[in-house]
Amino acid sequence: MQSSLFSAALAALLAAASFSTQARTLGPPPADTIVVRLPNKAVLTLVVRDAQQLRQLPQYHLDSLVARLDGYIRRADAATKAADTERLTTVFHPNQDQPDQGLPEEIRITTRKQSGSAYGPSNKVEVLLEKKFGVVVNIDGKTNDQPRAAASRPDRQAYRDSLREARWDRKSSSTDVIFDLGLNALVNNRIDRVTPAGQTPTSPLDLRTGGSRYVNIGLNFKQRLGGRRSPLYLKVGPEFAFNNYMLEGNHKWVNQNGLTSVVLETNGRQYQKTKLATSTLTVPLMLQLNPHGHSHFRLGAGGFVGYRLASWTKLKYFEENTTYKDKDYGPYNLNDWQYGLQGVIGFGSLTFFAKYNLNPLFRAGQGLQAQTLSFGLRLLQ
Structure with a gap:
């Protein structure tokens, strides 16, 4: 079900790509952000530079990527539970693990500890495809129809700390x-x-x-x-x-x-x-x-x-x-x-x-x- 929803959203985005291209007469901006709210409360955000990048999305087999993300999120959640911080960013490199398979170059998953929830109230998945454009998936733990409130100052600081920890990890x-x-x-x-x-x-x-x-x-x-x-x-x-x-x-x-x-x-x-x-x-x-x-x-x-x-x-x-x-x-x-x-x-x-x-x-x-x-x-x- 989740995969079909993802495919439908992607098809809609591709159909709208020509309109986005025609509407841009003064040259493309550095990046466009497209936000899709799915019925299952997930929020899909795509960051692209132009319509051509959007049309290239099918070659990355995003349907299979959704299934792959589930395993990555579970691994990130387990790492967060074992860590001594409330918030943790885990980095995966699918293209290095399985070269020449058209997989994303980098996936960054930010999770935080939360009792009573599988992945916490707000997991953020950042997918970098060939360093050209990004896909961000927010998994919201709320069950009501109210939009999620803007992140509080402590949450924003925790997110910055997690990015700093990720950079710290790379500096071995x-x-x-x-x-x-x-x-x-x-x-x-x-x-x-x-x-x-x-x-x-x-x-x-x-x-x-x-x-x-x-x-x-x-x-x-x-x-x-x-x-x-x-x-x-x-x-x-x-x-x-x-x-x-x-x-x-x-x-x-x-x-x-x-x-x-x-x-x-x-x-x-x-x-x-x-x-x-x-x-x-x-x-x-x-x-x-x-x-x-x-x-x-x-x-x-x-x-x-x-x-x-x-x-x-x-x-x-x-x-x-x-x-x-x-x-x-x-x-x-x-x-x-x-x-x-x-x-x-x-x-x-x-x-x-x-x-x-x-x-x-x-x-x-x-x-x-x-x-x-x-x-x-x-x-x-």
Whole structure:
């Protein structure tokens, strides 16, 4: 009976399609909505862009779709009863289950818990056919002939929450481009300064704050751990980090006799910039918490391991009315492998990060024995 009613309604809609086309003289609007109230209290709503889409409906075998929907609704109702929310949206993909059968690409069923009723007072079935037009079926649990009242504010909010949960379900994994911009500092400095033999020790080592920059760009692969409502994610991915260690005053980095040192320039030359820079391939491994209902809040912690790709020193000075930039590549007794801890905390578009190297920047006995601390803002993720 329900199938014949559906067929009759569809035939009426197809007959009216030519009238709808003739009446449209200024070009079709983005979408037309056609509402059909069936004798069994069901409401059928079709959303189409033009009459041609309406004429294409028979190729999707909508009669058999009605029978298929009954099974989907029962499965959605069972999922809602087992869920810990009052309202739940379940998504089915018939065309993926049975390819090349002319089945809908997506069916979304929103149900809510209700005692004494098979499917609750208002189940909404959204059918997407080849991403062209939609069919919406409202199953009303009322038995009188009065039209169903407009949804209340709590119902509308519950529906929005169900859509948000559906989007939450789809975000079980993702790939994010990240871009960090921050500063470097040297901590746990066990030797204030390192100077070559025979030279007078200088004042304690200081880094120029604004020039000791940290830049990091990479990809993070994020995978949810646990069930669909789990707020815990695992993040891993390749990153390229660039660390600058710029000195204050007229000091410079010197590499000689197997020792990387910081010394004061004594020949009268005044440096505008003097820095040691490194580039590193880093692989982080982090656990990130996105509490359910607060998808914009992030809290993550974990570790990282990286390998030094290149290192160099750069001197910039002005002499005889000419600006010189001397760049010298070399290992500078740096540890090739770096490893440490890192964390992020953010809300919305604002995210802070911090990275702490557990091993020293230089090899033991061949340079400054201190760890690197990088911190700043994550501009992309």
